[in-house]
Amino acid sequence: MKKSGWIIILLFLLLTAGCTTTHKAEKNRNNEAKSEVKKADKGEDSKQGATESKTKEQLANTNYHSYQHMDYKRKIAPKFAPNELAKPPAGNWATHGGDTHNSMYSPLNQITASNVKNLKVEWVTSLGSGFEFKYSGEATPLVYDGVMFTITGTNQVQALDAKTGKMIWEYRPNLTNGLNTVCCGWTSRGVALGDGKVFVGLLDARLVALDQKTGKVVWETRVDNWEKGYTITSAPLYYDGKVYTGIAGGEYGIRGYVAAYDSELGRQIWRTYTLPAPGAKGSETWPKGSKNWLTGGAPVWQTPAIDPELGFIYFSTGNTSPDLDGSKREGDNLFANSILALDANTGEYKWHFQEVHHDIWDLDPANPVVLYDVKMNGQMRKGIAQAGKTGWLYLLDRTNGKPLIGIEEKPVPQNTNQKTSPTQPFPIGDAFVPQKVTEEDVKRDLPKDFKGTIGSMFTPFWDKPVTLKPSPQGGANWPPSAYNPNTEYFYVLGNDNYFAFAHYGEEEKARFEQGKEYIGSVWQPVEKSPSRGTVTALDIKTNKIVWQKKWDAIAYSGLLTTKGNLVFTGHNDGRIIAYDATNGNQLWDFKMDAGANAPPITYEIDGKQYISIFAAGNTLAGTKHGDKIYTFSLEGKYGSVKDIPKDKINTSPVKQGAAEKKQQAANDKTKKETSTEAGETVYKNNCLACHGAGGAGGHNGPNLKNTKMDRAAIIKQVENGKGQMPPFKNTLSKEEIQAVADYVKSLGGG
Secondary structure, eight states, X not given: OOHXXXXXXXXXXXXXXXXXXXXXXXXHHHHHHHHHHHHHHTTXXXXXTOOEEEETTTTTTOSEEEEEOSOOOXXXXXXXXXXXXXXXXXXXXXXXXXXXXXXXXXXXXXXXXXXXXXXXXXXXXXXXXXXXXXXXXXXXXXXXXXXXXXXXXXXXEEEEETTTOOEEEEEEEOXXXXXXXXXXXXXXXXXXXXXXEEEEEOTTSEEEEEEXXXXXXXXXXXXXXXXXXXXXXXXXXXXXXXXXXXXXXXXXXXXXXXXXXXXXXXXXXXXXXXXXXXXXXXXXGSOTTOSHHHHOBOOOOSOOEEETTTTEEEEEOOOBSSSSOOXXXXXXXXXXXXXXXXXXXTOOEEEEEESSXXXXXXXXXXXOOEEEEEEETTEEEEEXXXXXXXXXXXXXXXXXXXXXXXXXXXXXXXXXXXXXXSEEEEESXXXXXXXXXXXXXXXXXXXXXXXXXXXXXXXXXXXXXXXXXXXXXXXXXXXXXXXETTTTEEEEEEEEOOEEEEEOTTSGGXXXXXXXXXOOEEEEEOTTXXXXXXEEEEXXXXXXXXXXXXXXXXXXXXXXXXXXXXXXXXXXXXXXXXXXXXXXXXXXXXXXXXXXXXXXXXXXXXXXXXXXXXXXXXXXXXXXXXXXXXXXXXXXXXXXXXXXXXXXXXXXXXXXXHXXXXXXXXXHHHHHSOHHHHHHHHHHHHTHHHHOGGGXXXXXXXXXXXXXXXXXXXXXXXXXXXXXXXXXXXXXXXXXXHHHHHHHHHXXXX
């Protein structure tokens, strides 16, 4: 077929899919189309993210389950006016960040620093899924007119009576069989609400609208192909009749983007790519003539923020791809590792600020951006804050992207192989985690036989391992930060641990293959070294630390702050903790039955304030798994988990039968497989996120191909855990543990 024929076909596909990209000028659209035609001539998929939307009628036979347990008696969420969701949430908690500014702040003050010690459990609900170690409980629940909407790591959605915890309905999708392109644990960080619907982004890159009263599917849109590495882990955002979502998958050589969909039909309104096409703004920061713009990463890990007065939508972009190998992508690599502002109605580019040029350390900004207004030097300023993995807070004017507090470009160490950037941005102010490994650190924290090279942030690496801080876990990672307009403090969680980096980009297995993890080098935590966390309050006007709490564990949950002068957060050991927002004094805690690795929320019903948190554990934090929402009030009855009668814990009427069938099916499959085959299945479900595919390249576990343990030692390690690795003796059967030990041995170690 002639090239002109391919152009006609391509344009037809784009038009019928409703796929419009407004980020580029017309000339650049043509350049991109021509490039895609060349791909089509080679037999490659030329539909760059074309979407497929299905209506309620078309989904009649779709393989999902929706269960109605009670009548829905509350109000339905309206088509919220643009300004409505930008206000601090008084009674409801209707968006992921509490408001479209992502402030994680509530003006409720019934619960205060003086009476928070009286909080007790009001109700507990077991959601019934997410127990396997590959799942993580990171969701921020929503509440509207007395009904709570939440989601588990398995992408199951529930509507609960927010006064009692009783389950109204639940939606259980069947995720695509064979889904294997989830890099960092199976999770969802929440849902969106508006126009009588609950909006859900699924791990296999589908966007679904559920009927708010029944949980039944209204429409479903295929956002992209999970086989290519595209997944959705963030909560969508509803605003002005549109639903926004970003796409994850930077470790798989994707092309990142944010897209807007019509809330009534699920049709795409616009899509803006975070990697510029040839000739577009930013393309000069990539090698000329390369295909990096198609595989260079820059995913969007978090829910955006919106300023309705300016009409801008804001988000930060993730890592370049390959994450750690910069040898073939010379330049700053825009718009990866950047804060981006777009027109919320059209997706048109407005401004950007890049936090890390030519990233080779996976220091991408995964923390949600936060919008705030503050008086500085006698003038009200519109600010935007982003807490980086670098350990710095980046404070910009959200009208134009210029620093509100100085950010200086400074020279950094160089490596010609890695094509490193000559300078990096250094914000003026305090870092909230250490940014250098010192000789004192080595003596205090690292094994006696440690002989590696150490460095500071932005120290490059090549063929010899270099141990650095911060690690790919941060600094700040995905757990949402919070801003309190009363204290004018910004609250952020930080991580402090040791990671070693080395290059292996010339090996065959490190080269790009669509749908395969594409990191380009190796990283791993330094064995037998501690991991620590910080809870920090920074003055938004000076970027200086006001107070800080230090933990002997990574901080991996999220924050809530209130007018009651409080800051709430969760801890890996299962505690929900309350601090005085002004001085950081700990005022209250309550220990739950699983890791508290999700942000708390607060809401009010009939004049009564509640605090809720999802305690379900986290794969990358290595915490105990569970499935419960805990809700507290000043009138609660239970002062500890032991006080809660089992018959007072709300459960799904269909939970037990489904769990038993799933376990029996898994047992039957294990019996039919060889021990090594069965062990690979167990490994993928429990170990892959930490240790990586094939035992290497994970996010916080050592390279299993280098282990010298024999089978008995591996079994003991799996059963009892060690260091950051949790024990599995209570979550895996004896047969599963033996099978996964055989699989680990087959990787080449042991």
